[in-house]
Amino acid sequence: MIVEWPYPVEWDQTTSVSTDVLVLGGGIAGCWAAIAAARRGADVVLVEKGATIRSGAGGSGCDHWESAATNPCSRITPEELTDALITSQGGYCNGISHYVECREGYDRLLDLERMGGKIRDADDEFRGAEFRDEATKLLFAYDYVNRFTLRVWGTTFKPALHEECKRLGVRILDRTMATSLLSKDGRQGEPEGGRQGGLQGSRVVGATAVHTRTGRFLVIDAKATILCMSRPSRLWLFSPELPGISEFRPPQCNGDGHSMAWRAGAEFTMMEKSVQAEWSGTRSFPPYATGNTHNTWYACSMVDAEGREIPWADRDGNILTTVSERYRPAPGQRLYLKGGCEPDLPTYEFQGPDILPVDELLAQGYKLPLYADLPSMPEHERRAIWGLMVGEEGKTKIPVLQRYSAAGFDPDEDLLQSYGEGWRSAAFHPQERQLFGYPGGLMNDWSLRTNLEGLYAAGDQLFASNCHGHAATTGHYAGRHAADDAQSTAAAAVENGQAEAERSRVYSLLDGDSDASWKEMNATLAEVMQEHCGAAKSEELLSSGLSKLQDLRQNKAPRLRARNPHELMRCLEVLNVLTNAELVIHACLARKASAEHLHFRRSDCPEMDPPEWQKFVTVRLENGTVIEGEMPLDYYGPLPESYEAHNEEYVGESGS
């Protein structure tokens, strides 16, 4: 069926926009960045590919907020918690961004409450629950002793943030896709075309964008720019039939910001890290839609096919006899992280209680399948899972809570079948990989600035990023620092040549010489990645993968053709996915050693974690050439002192 395009077609028109602070990406990090910058008096433009009111991985909801270490009930300091996060990742962690998360998370929650978001049990639905603080009415998840993770009503958050952006006069440009960063000296390398060269590494002075419904081109100049455009996806996993559920995050959160930053000369680290896949809607059930014990469903009781209760154990294998014990650290353990042990590589020190491994259960005679047994849970816990958390998590409010309830599922009566181990709900092959669990991203300093002047990053664009609270806090933090930068910077003129070259690149996709589809391109490059950048890597395998990707770029990319502005967006995205695949391979080539915590195995450098390689390896482009570098794992210095030195004003304002 052929449909005439319902929107005005404006791809012969260009709009120029000028601002102090340009925020690219209107998810959780982007909205907070815009709010913080606007509160500091900056003129702010927010560019969002979808619709800001619900866009991003956290737009439709959020059931828990991690690392709010300064909430009044917390029994752990931000310093202790950040140290735990860093240690749990073997040192390959963003000490700066996670300290900001631990230190400012509760400030942002209070902020949200003032905007109309719901963060506490004001209606006393859970009065008397073990996880409720009766004075503040805050509800906690997971470790009830240390109380640093909050159960929240996250479906209220994004509309509240959107409203606050509007109230503060942020100019929101929805349905607008950023396509490139503009550099002060006017030119960048052009990895998309044959011609290389240019001036990567110059100050960033804005961005170009294209409207995804009309095709209109935008040139935006800004004194400071903040990248809040999620992380790469669709690199190894892609379904041409159902691209919307290829991965965990929304399909249009595919890492456009990484690609733009790479082309402009920004420095990345940890991009060599990928984990065996945990989520893909095409390979597994939707998140939290089946019986399981993790995250949203922590710590739900399970039974086997014959109704036998599945034992829970602490990190030492001690069987827990009560439900309450699942929410407490083991004897002698300071705290535990996460609801359910860290799925990638549990660290004994911070490993929480979980059910016994499936192999052990089968050896003990338990019968598959297992079921989530909500009816046997204490009432408060049952309602906290089925109702509060399933009702507030973004991918479960409508698809699970509403739908299952309408179909007659009764949490007081019914057992929900489990289809996989723990939270995975599917088995993946080793070469089916994802950027998940503290993956790589942009390198940052204590202002969350990148190596490029005028360019900041927040949320999942930062290296070793994770979760809603991290996005919110780093967004706000980057917004403050970018606004300060903008205040002391004169507007830089955008050279027309660079914007014009980008305009030609974007619109060349309307002129492809065939109907080659973006989906075929994405599926092909994902196969190249599985074949050449799977679980076991080597110099020659990676290099041949890179040349295969370059072949795709030279022979397939020029044949892409878009029929309308929506397809233009998808074609631009897949070119970004291709660039990100190249970035990942360059990073893999740069680390010539295996590293356990990076899930990085080089068959030609099999020794695990040789001391000389326990460092951050960085990559960036300069004049079209990959420049490798390194930073010590503790480059950020002492946490509270460094933080306070860079945030005197904020510490003074918040009294924190």
Added chain:
Amino acid sequence: MTRRKACAKKAYAIVDPAPAEPLRFDADLCIGCNACVDVCQVDIMVPNPEAGLPPIVLYPGECWYDGSCVDACPEPGAISLNRLAKDRVRFKRKRTGADFYV
């Protein structure tokens, strides 16, 4: 370049032949307000050329099933999220052992 200039104002779409029907509309309840079109971050729908009718789902394969469209609908029941057949999940009544699928 020449070709684009010649058809500068034209654009068209072919409904994506995805093996999925993520959204269902009740044409009797739908008022054609397009609240679902406006909220969808993946932008899988376009307004119906005929005012008052349910939108056209142009790109059903791109749906990521978060249900924001259903949440935003002012007319309960006018739009519903239709899960993939492969994602139907079984539950069992604890007392009777009776099976159900959702």
